[in-house]
Amino acid sequence: MCIFPNYRYLFLKVLAAIIVLISASFSLFAQNQNEISNYKVYFAEGDFNNKNILVIRKFEQSGKQFYVGVDPDNIETQIIPSNQILVVALSWQQILSNYYNTAYIRAIQTAKKQSLSLQNSGIVHGFPKEKGVTLTIDLCPSNKPLDRIIFTSLISEFQKIEKPVPIALSITGRFMLTHAEDLSWLKDLIDSAEISVTWINHTYNHHFNPKTPLNQNFLLEPNTDLNFEILETEKALLQHGFLASVFFRFPGLISDNIIMDKVVEFGLIPIGSDAWLAKGQAIHSGSIVLIHGNGNEPLGIKDFIRLLQTEKSSVMKKEWLLYDLRESLENEFHE
Numbered sequence: 001m002c003i004f005p006n007y008r009y010l011f012l013k014v015l016a017a018i019i020v021l022i023s024a025s026f027s028l029f030a031q032n033q034n035e036i037s038n039y040k041v042y043f044a045e046g047d048f049n050n051k052n053i054l055v056i057r058k059f060e061q062s063g064k065q066f067y068v069g070v071d072p073d074n075i076e077t078q079i080i081p082s083n084q085i086l087v088v089a090l091s092w093q094q095i096l097s098n099y100y101n102t103a104y105i106r107a108i109q110t111a112k113k114q115s116l117s118l119q120n121s122g123i124v125h126g127f128p129k130e131k132g133v134t135l136t137i138d139l140c141p142s143n144k145p146l147d148r149i150i151f152t153s154l155i156s157e158f159q160k161i162e163k164p165v166p167i168a169l170s171i172t173g174r175f176m177l178t179h180a181e182d183l184s185w186l187k188d189l190i191d192s193a194e195i196s197v198t199w200i201n202h203t204y205n206h207h208f209n210p211k212t213p214l215n216q217n218f219l220l221e222p223n224t225d226l227n228f229e230i231l232e233t234e235k236a237l238l239q240h241g242f243l244a245s246v247f248f249r250f251p252g253l254i255s256d257n258i259i260m261d262k263v264v265e266f267g268l269i270p271i272g273s274d275a276w277l278a279k280g281q282a283i284h285s286g287s288i289v290l291i292h293g294n295g296n297e298p299l300g301i302k303d304f305i306r307l308l309q310t311e312k313s314s315v316m317k318k319e320w321l322l323y324d325l326r327e328s329l330e331n332e333f334h335e
Contacts, residue, residue: 122270132321144295173204
């Protein structure tokens with residue numbers, strides 16, 4: 001008996017394979033089109049929405065060019081399409097000179113003056129108008145899930161007093177690589193106005209070797225590519241739908257004068273802490289509090305939750321508040 005091939009079946013099978021291949025190609029093309037490219041340091045000035053804006057970065061996405069701008073008076077960053085602003089390129093030295101009396105540059109100069117020691121350089125104390133603190137949560141590389149309890153506790157305690165609750169998150173690129181679900185959860189909290197986040201650049205890799213002396217560790221490790229550590233973190237934030245602030249935290253709070261100068265030349269304001277809770281440092285009004293929310297520092301988390309419970313009556317009376325890091329510094333440095 002002669003068996004003839006089922007040409008209709010073969011045709012449909014080949015057609016289905018072609019459709020899958022075309023769909024995958026279009027999906028890859030769309031993904032590539034949405035990729036951020038040519039992300040680099042670029043300094044300029046221009047007017048946007050009747051405000052003088054400093055440009056500190058430029059990049060391309062979907063075939064268009066964008067700038068990252070910072071308002072020198074309130075230290076807030078924003079994305080600006082290049083066709084909506086006419087800019088004039090400046091050097092970093094020109095920005096320091098021309099804008100020396102703005103909150104942005106005054107904060108940078110203050111941070112540089114506090115870079116005399118190996119540990120905890122930069123601005124370490126905030127300047128709130130009333131009693132309260134600025135909470136910074138470090139998200140260093142970790143295989144453990146985000147400590148969500150700190151966020152839910154903050155929302156629970158402050159929802160009637162401060163909504164959204166202001167928090168600063170010092171984030172690394174490697175944390176973003178392995179915590180997509182946690183980032184999505186945070187984005188939902190931001191979109192629902194439960195929290196507002198100031199994203200602090202905490203470098204991409206956060207290199208650390210427990211056997212190496214501090215003066216050769218973290219960012220002071222020889223052959224560290226600072227350009228990658230800083231810019232790839234900002235780029236990763238953008239690709240997750242977030243925008244980096246102009247604040248920077250040294251990994252391990254370790255730095256020297258050379259690395260401080262290099263970081264500042266990216267247009268960034270280094271932020272330390274005078275209340276790293278896991279190290280037993282006490283909190284005072286205006287403290288920049290440091291805890292880790294990456295699952296590696298349960299002691300700091302417990303201490304802060306205990307503090308919230310202790311201050312509950314003061315919170316309800318608005319005598320004890322959380323402050324946005326930008327607002328706290330603007331209070332001090334804006335004239």
